[in-house]
Amino acid sequence: MPHIGDKQPVSQPVSEPVPRPVSLGTVTLTVNGEVHELIVEPQWTLQYVLHDKLGLIGTKEFCGEGACGACTVILEGRPVLSCLMLAIECDGKNIETIEGIARANHPLIEAYIKHSCMQCGFCTPGFVVTAKALLDRNPDPSIEEIKEAMVGNLCRCGTYPAHIRAIEEAAAILRGVLVAQGGEGRD
Amino acid sequence: MTDEKQRSDERLWAEEKQRMLESFDNKVADRYPLKEFHNIGRRGVRRTDGYEKATGAARYTLDVQLPGMLYGRFLTSPYPHARIVSLDTSAAEALPGVRTIIRWDDPEMDVEVPLAGHELNSIRPLSNIAHWQGEEVGAFVCADSEEIAEQALKLLKVEWEQRPFVLDVEKALEPGAPLSNPEYNPDGNLAPNDIYVEGHGDPEKGFAEADKILEFKFTFGQNTWVGPERPCGVWRWNGEYAEVWVKQQRPHIAKRAISQWFGGIPMNKIDLHCLYQGASFGGWSQMGWNLGGMYCAAVAAKRTGRPVKWLFSRREDFYGGEMDAGVFYLKVGCKLDGTITAVEERGVVVNQAMPVFGIAKHFIDNTRVPHVRGRTEAVWVNRGPNVPTRCEQNLNCYSLCWVTNRVADALGLDPIEVALKNDGAEGHDIEWLNARKAELGFPVRDSLRECIAAGKAAIGWDQKWHPPGTKRLPNGRMHGMAFTWTHEWDDSAGSSEVGIYIERNDGTCTILGCRADGGQNAETTYCQIAADELGYPVEMVRFKHMDDAGFFTMTPDTSTNLSVNGWAVRHAARLLKQRILEAAVAPRGVTQLTSFPPAFPGKRPEELDIKDAVIFEKANPENRMSVADFVGPSGAQGPIVSPIGEPILAGREGLGYPMRLTPPTFDFAWHVQRGTYLGLRLRFCRQAHFMEVEVDPETGEVEVTRVVTVNDVGKVINWEGCEGQAYGGAYMGVGRGRTEEVVWDPRTGIMLNGNLLNYKIPTLMDIGEIQTVLLETGMGYGPYGAVGIGEDVATVLPALIGPAVHNALGVWIDRYPVTPDVVLAALGKA
Numbered sequence A: 001m002p003h004i005g006d007k008q009p010v011s012q013p014v015s016e017p018v019p020r021p022v023s024l025g026t027v028t029l030t031v032n033g034e035v036h037e038l039i040v041e042p043q044w045t046l047q048y049v050l051h052d053k054l055g056l057i058g059t060k061e062f063c064g065e066g067a068c069g070a071c072t073v074i075l076e077g078r079p080v081l082s083c084l085m086l087a088i089e090c091d092g093k094n095i096e097t098i099e100g101i102a103r104a105n106h107p108l109i110e111a112y113i114k115h116s117c118m119q120c121g122f123c124t125p126g127f128v129v130t131a132k133a134l135l136d137r138n139p140d141p142s143i144e145e146i147k148e149a150m151v152g153n154l155c156r157c158g159t160y161p162a163h164i165r166a167i168e169e170a171a172a173i174l175r176g177v178l179v180a181q182g183g184e185g186r187d
Numbered sequence B: 001m002t003d004e005k006q007r008s009d010e011r012l013w014a015e016e017k018q019r020m021l022e023s024f025d026n027k028v029a030d031r032y033p034l035k036e037f038h039n040i041g042r043r044g045v046r047r048t049d050g051y052e053k054a055t056g057a058a059r060y061t062l063d064v065q066l067p068g069m070l071y072g073r074f075l076t077s078p079y080p081h082a083r084i085v086s087l088d089t090s091a092a093e094a095l096p097g098v099r100t101i102i103r104w105d106d107p108e109m110d111v112e113v114p115l116a117g118h119e120l121n122s123i124r125p126l127s128n129i130a131h132w133q134g135e136e137v138g139a140f141v142c143a144d145s146e147e148i149a150e151q152a153l154k155l156l157k158v159e160w161e162q163r164p165f166v167l168d169v170e171k172a173l174e175p176g177a178p179l180s181n182p183e184y185n186p187d188g189n190l191a192p193n194d195i196y197v198e199g200h201g202d203p204e205k206g207f208a209e210a211d212k213i214l215e216f217k218f219t220f221g222q223n224t225w226v227g228p229e230r231p232c233g234v235w236r237w238n239g240e241y242a243e244v245w246v247k248q249q250r251p252h253i254a255k256r257a258i259s260q261w262f263g264g265i266p267m268n269k270i271d272l273h274c275l276y277q278g279a280s281f282g283g284w285s286q287m288g289w290n291l292g293g294m295y296c297a298a299v300a301a302k303r304t305g306r307p308v309k310w311l312f313s314r315r316e317d318f319y320g321g322e323m324d325a326g327v328f329y330l331k332v333g334c335k336l337d338g339t340i341t342a343v344e345e346r347g348v349v350v351n352q353a354m355p356v357f358g359i360a361k362h363f364i365d366n367t368r369v370p371h372v373r374g375r376t377e378a379v380w381v382n383r384g385p386n387v388p389t390r391c392e393q394n395l396n397c398y399s400l401c402w403v404t405n406r407v408a409d410a411l412g413l414d415p416i417e418v419a420l421k422n423d424g425a426e427g428h429d430i431e432w433l434n435a436r437k438a439e440l441g442f443p444v445r446d447s448l449r450e451c452i453a454a455g456k457a458a459i460g461w462d463q464k465w466h467p468p469g470t471k472r473l474p475n476g477r478m479h480g481m482a483f484t485w486t487h488e489w490d491d492s493a494g495s496s497e498v499g500i501y502i503e504r505n506d507g508t509c510t511i512l513g514c515r516a517d518g519g520q521n522a523e524t525t526y527c528q529i530a531a532d533e534l535g536y537p538v539e540m541v542r543f544k545h546m547d548d549a550g551f552f553t554m555t556p557d558t559s560t561n562l563s564v565n566g567w568a569v570r571h572a573a574r575l576l577k578q579r580i581l582e583a584a585v586a587p588r589g590v591t592q593l594t595s596f597p598p599a600f601p602g603k604r605p606e607e608l609d610i611k612d613a614v615i616f617e618k619a620n621p622e623n624r625m626s627v628a629d630f631v632g633p634s635g636a637q638g639p640i641v642s643p644i645g646e647p648i649l650a651g652r653e654g655l656g657y658p659m660r661l662t663p664p665t666f667d668f669a670w671h672v673q674r675g676t677y678l679g680l681r682l683r684f685c686r687q688a689h690f691m692e693v694e695v696d697p698e699t700g701e702v703e704v705t706r707v708v709t710v711n712d713v714g715k716v717i718n719w720e721g722c723e724g725q726a727y728g729g730a731y732m733g734v735g736r737g738r739t740e741e742v743v744w745d746p747r748t749g750i751m752l753n754g755n756l757l758n759y760k761i762p763t764l765m766d767i768g769e770i771q772t773v774l775l776e777t778g779m780g781y782g783p784y785g786a787v788g789i790g791e792d793v794a795t796v797l798p799a800l801i802g803p804a805v806h807n808a809l810g811v812w813i814d815r816y817p818v819t820p821d822v823v824l825a826a827l828g829k830a
């Protein structure tokens, strides 16, 4: 389980053990086209299940409370913050993670590498997923539209300007107005 | 051996030795740069970590999961200053899934051990006294999941003895103030060895010579690193071997400390992994705090026989901070033409766990000001520890920014003029500094002037700069512009060891050296250096940096990646190339089955070269063999051997060649940097930054519309890496100056905003536009004349918001971050 966060310092200790949650639920998640049947505890987040239970470590937790976008996945075609979703709510849903986007060889991946959109890289998958969702619904976004779509993704390393260039380039490749270079671009 | 061969060997060895000795002296210019660059300085070199990071495959310590792994969390103090009187863990222990609870009073914990930091100072890994709210104290709970560990923490029955606390540094200096840490500082909140004084000349004399004397004060609120990966680590005992995963910028320092634990663990029995780092910008890694978790995990792993991962919560990551918080008093004397005659500064700073750098040092390093005195008082209050976080020089940068701009304002001058007038070093002017550049073999260029020219053109300074408070925009906001400057740095007294290896079968090249990746793309940079030095395409070179293979390279520390590791890689690559060429002219292989004739019979090594991983004869390039073919025979049958060294009869044929049974495909080198901390190096490269803001005088809101960063990095090796540090630093700098502040409730001492909703780091929208300009004067001490850039912009930029707002409104703000309420207060509206 991702940390719940000690929002209130513990000053009044509870004296009796808290009973462990027992009502487990079975969910079926289709993740990157693969069907997973899982038994989940009701309080488990989607981020936790993807990352810890399915080993899809690209779905990162940075803030754990909906402030940063690092945990973004595409749920039924819409970008959602998987740290704010309970896995149990996602029964029967289609989920696309960074791993699926990478496997599909989405042009965003090479564009991200070429434009050096990553520094420490911890936030990067969340950006790629958010950008993918943007390009799915808007194949030719303006710079303002890109900024608007990406503003919820936080990058402590400050890689922001590079993302705009990469997203514009990937969009152009997808629209067929630019040929993917693949590998190394040389100026 | 022929006489000629012997003479050639001796000559080569003598030259090599000379080169190494000269390279080792890092207080002069690079005397042996390459004549041609192919990968160095080329745009578009593909990042070696790019695919992993873009696809989510990159693994961080937080991602490590091992079979049977337990999760460990600490009890943290609810009070800013308290002692645990008693602790009842029985309810927590009864919770299903809890596997062990380590208490401060357990016999195994009755020890003092070194917990990282540069020195091996020993402390108790778990205490029963907390000196700030949120300090981990008393108990470490290990359970099957983090969630269970967290529930168990709530079941701990703790009896606390609350102690008086103090949060404000100046209040902490008042007589009768509560003692923040009587264990460390029984006599007051400022220990004598927490006062740092520096300077030269006699400020009184400088003030007497001045036409004008200014006195002012500013305060800087507390900001922190907010590493996206929570602090964590993993410990597993593999029998007598310790396997550890550290989220650490300094894996070698961590290993050294760990080797002291449990009566001593031999260094070669510690297997250390340092995976990708979800960034901490120095801060977190400096702390003994950090390895406390590791120690508890090790004890718990021993007790339970299971691997243990310890973690902090997101909030717990907020308790440590950057060491720029404090109150600063300045007195400056100047002539009417902008010449500064004296600077005197006193800084009262908050919980500087490492007061390594005085606050007025940039006036010494970087100006002709003849009389300087700085006094830093590191006062301890009941807040978390503050450590260099991109970086310890920020107070210097803030001071230089304020002095330059306040002097300009007081005299009615352009701040750029004031900077140029005072540029220099050690109290001497720029002419003196130019003479030193020439002496040390550097090009003699006026770095500040070049930076300023580039920056002024980029931002349109001459067209747009105006007297303070005079430009209202059509949208009703006030327009402001500001400029600041200082030198570039790469200071650490760091050291680096690097191994370099040509792989069997395909001749690809691997650089070996354990270090942390902080995201600067340094690994690609090292590959570029090795590629150009060896004559390889960069795609054939990889730096393996995540596992401890016996070589420790410099950490991403104090902007010193390149100036230390770059040299070490270069030395190693040059030595290896020499080795390959020497081997190429000798019988190159003695394997179990056969030997191989020389690849280039009858040639001397100096007649050969390598390009695109192909060895060729310079006079006859058709005579060539790829390195892959050269090492090819070694693939199945053992390493090829080098003819360098002592004569040994080797192989079944008993060849009489002098052989050393070392493959010519491996070498190693090192580099030691004696840092500027010791005052050994003058700084020649400069940086200058420009900012444009719009300030709403009604709401106090400050919008940063444009930033131009200009960094003279000496030589650009990796463009995208350098530019990334500049614009990335700009975001961080603007965040620190404008929105970021950790806040405590003065009544309870509890941190109020330890989360990303209420602590505001910059988003994509927080700077209108950034332009990054890089200059290459070749005046850095690094290889090829390079100097560091990693910390620069993030460190220099925060204070610039103050002068920019002054230029907009005509009033000086004196408090950072410059939030709307600070602006309104300066306008007398709040």
Ligand code: FES
Residues within 6 Å of the ligand: A060, A061, A062, A063, A064, A065, A066, A067, A068, A069, A070, A071, A072, A081, A082, A083, A084
């Ligand atoms: S981790 Fe989900 S939004 Fe930050």
Ligand code: FES
Residues within 6 Å of the ligand: A117, A118, A119, A120, A121, A122, A123, A124, A154, A155, A156, A157, A158, A159, B228, B278, B279, B519
């Ligand atoms: S690359 Fe480090 S947080 Fe974005």
